[in-house]
Amino acid sequence: MKAIKELSPQVGTAAACRSLGVPRATLYRHRQSKPAEPATTLPGTRLRVRPPRALSDQERQRVLDVLHSEPFADKAPAEVYAGLLDQGQYLCSIRTMYRILDERQEVRERRDQLRHPTYHKPQLVATAPNQVWSWDITKLLGPAKWTYFRAIQLTPPTTTGSMVGMEEFYPRTILELEDQFATEDACREYLMRLRWPKGFVCPRCGHQGGWSATRGLVICQGCRYQASVTAGTIFQDTHKPLRLWFRAIWQVTSQKNGASALNVQQVLGLGSYLTAWTWLHKLRRAMVRPGRDCLGGRVEVDETYVGGESEGKGRSTDKALVVIAVEEDGLGMGRIRMARIADATRDSLHRFIQASIQPGSSIHTDGNPSYTGLEAIGYAHEATVLLGRGKDAATELLPRVHRIAALLKRWLLGTHQGAVHPTYLDYYLDEYTFRFNRRTSRSRGKLFYRLLQQAAQVEPVPYRSILADAAKTDDHNM
Numbered sequence: 001m002k003a004i005k006e007l008s009p010q011v012g013t014a015a016a017c018r019s020l021g022v023p024r025a026t027l028y029r030h031r032q033s034k035p036a037e038p039a040t041t042l043p044g045t046r047l048r049v050r051p052p053r054a055l056s057d058q059e060r061q062r063v064l065d066v067l068h069s070e071p072f073a074d075k076a077p078a079e080v081y082a083g084l085l086d087q088g089q090y091l092c093s094i095r096t097m098y099r100i101l102d103e104r105q106e107v108r109e110r111r112d113q114l115r116h117p118t119y120h121k122p123q124l125v126a127t128a129p130n131q132v133w134s135w136d137i138t139k140l141l142g143p144a145k146w147t148y149f150r151a152i153q154l155t156p157p158t159t160t161g162s163m164v165g166m167e168e169f170y171p172r173t174i175l176e177l178e179d180q181f182a183t184e185d186a187c188r189e190y191l192m193r194l195r196w197p198k199g200f201v202c203p204r205c206g207h208q209g210g211w212s213a214t215r216g217l218v219i220c221q222g223c224r225y226q227a228s229v230t231a232g233t234i235f236q237d238t239h240k241p242l243r244l245w246f247r248a249i250w251q252v253t254s255q256k257n258g259a260s261a262l263n264v265q266q267v268l269g270l271g272s273y274l275t276a277w278t279w280l281h282k283l284r285r286a287m288v289r290p291g292r293d294c295l296g297g298r299v300e301v302d303e304t305y306v307g308g309e310s311e312g313k314g315r316s317t318d319k320a321l322v323v324i325a326v327e328e329d330g331l332g333m334g335r336i337r338m339a340r341i342a343d344a345t346r347d348s349l350h351r352f353i354q355a356s357i358q359p360g361s362s363i364h365t366d367g368n369p370s371y372t373g374l375e376a377i378g379y380a381h382e383a384t385v386l387l388g389r390g391k392d393a394a395t396e397l398l399p400r401v402h403r404i405a406a407l408l409k410r411w412l413l414g415t416h417q418g419a420v421h422p423t424y425l426d427y428y429l430d431e432y433t434f435r436f437n438r439r440t441s442r443s444r445g446k447l448f449y450r451l452l453q454q455a456a457q458v459e460p461v462p463y464r465s466i467l468a469d470a471a472k473t474d475d476h477n478m
């Protein structure tokens, strides 16, 4: 440092520092540093000459007493100062108050420490129907996440006519989906709720009640069996995250016409087309609800050929015969059922009708002799003979069936680009039926919920079994 000080007047400060390898900042810091203070002062305090007009010790004590007094003990000096002025008193400046307090280390924490009481949102929680009664249509929290009770007031509240039912929860938009199913745990919990809506039931011993373990396992309280949420559903043995499955289901249900395997593969970034194809087939299995209701009322039934190069009724190996039943609902259409049949014989058609239409219903067909004899198995039959009429007669007489046939063919050509092998046609018919029968759903999310709910209840379908169906030509869940 000394060398630099000698050198700098001659060559300049920068050059001197550079030549001796000392940073200039170091030099300046060195110049500014003062000699160490005498050891008599306490660390942290500075020697200060007492100004001639400073407050005397008695005056300082008086200020301190005021600061410690009841009304000002918790006030900041500025508030004390203002308070004193209101009373017509002036003791000292605000700064002096700080200085006096600082000497005794009393500056901090003079303020009132405001503490808000913890606010608990009032909530009514019901664990079973009929516990919490509401004045109006209200959504009430259920016993677990994502379950709600919807209270509906049917009659004036003075009478006992309220109805409470468990409401289904489902995402309504893609954002809700992303938020609610952001983690595997969230997906597993949702699946658990769908699978055991009334609480866990052991699949081995039937005991009610289990402990949740990691990775979606539930341990039976009765026999200690470790049940997996996905075992026994179409998600069994999947190596892909449930999050991906949920998004595949959303992809399939959120669009009016569904999604093709190629579409799902691209959107979800699945490695192989075959994975997407298999997933969609597994989901199609879930689209048929076990023990679904049969059609009833007045039902139109007719058969049509699907696939092949040319439309119309021609025998060909790449064409499949599909029988369609449509409920009449005024001038419109109710629910539908479809099935692929091996041939248009009386046996095939009667079996389809018995499997999908309630006895006692009225069945409207064309003059095909295969439909005769329906009265014998408990149906009312109305046959309209088309022979000798114009080309459009069939469309006029059974308009609903023909409308469905046209829509089905358009869907197969549009969404699936006609890439439907006749052996898998059954599953596409199931998907179309699922979509059509839920076409009036308020929300697409409801379809998501239904499909997921059924997927959690349908037996697992291994990939091999889906391929094996190719060999099977037997009738399919009729």
Ligand SMILES: [Zn+2]
Pocket (backbone or CB within 6 Å): 202, 203, 204, 205, 206, 207, 220, 221, 222, 223, 224, 225
């Ligand atoms: Zn058990």
